[in-house]
Amino acid sequence: MENSPVIKVERLNFDEKELAEFFEGHSSLIFNRLEWSKVLREGLAPEVVSYVLREGGKIILALPGIILNFKVMRMFYSNVPYGGFVGEMEYFHQFVELLETRLRKDGIHCIRIGKEYQTRFPELKGYQEELAYTHILDVSQMTEDLLWKNYKKRVRRDVRKAEKSNITISDATHPKEIDGLFNLYLQTMKRNEAYNVWTRQTLYAVYQLVVQKEWGRILLARLKDEIIAGTILIFSPGTTYYFFAASNQKYLPLCPNDLLVHRGICLTIQQGRKYFDLMTSQKDDVALMNFKEKWGAEKHPFYFYEKSLSPIRTKIWGGIWRLGNTPLGARCVRRWRGN
16 A cells, blocks of 8 residues: 555655645744754754655645664654654554554654644554653733733742842853853753753754754843843744743752743733643652743643564663663763763
């Protein structure tokens, strides 16, 4: 069936003009753009591809993602950080069936698909479901004055505290500032006993390929001349994504993160977007979810679907993954990926 001249699955690189035109016509999400694929390629060094379903030679449904090579296992992950199926969903079940056959042919041992709250596709049968959460603040009817009025008392207090502490917010304009932000990120991951997902090269790529094209901003919180916190905001037409945040623990009592989020929400209102997306949190990360919810953001389920296409390899990788998520394992990964 896969070899039928009528309907079949193919793997395309994101450099393909046909694929770029398909996503431009079917999705406004920046994470489905060629520029974002370059960020992932430069920052994480995976294969960035899209599996597509063709009918009569025309792309009708696509699943973008990256191929991660963990040596003992190769995973197709769709997509980082958001993505999912794009196109004509009535072909969904046929696509999934043909996709799994094609993935095995390509030497993929595991498939992982994220489904954020706005994405609609049918149940993935035979997949393990993992629940996380995403937090969305609807600012479509907001002014900055109304936003401030609607804040909880403690939110206004923390933002004022940062301002009274003479913390200033400015855009990153130099590579040295990117280095400073990445060093804060390493501190943040160490503080949280977690490994760093993003690399220094990722931040450089975001700055060069996204920020400099005005599809995002890197905001830095400074105390005098010292960078004490920072965030990366990424834009799609209707949404601002709170993509990345890092801070110096020494200055957390001055609430720089609160001032950064407040400025990000105000920027969303000023630029006419409808939503401020605080992005995903693991279901057991209560402290992070409390921070997101205090802004008035609504919590939505975010599902990950995973299926093993090679049980033995997946089991071996599962043991390595569990080790990597221990404090000792995370420390090793931070050292390995520190630069």
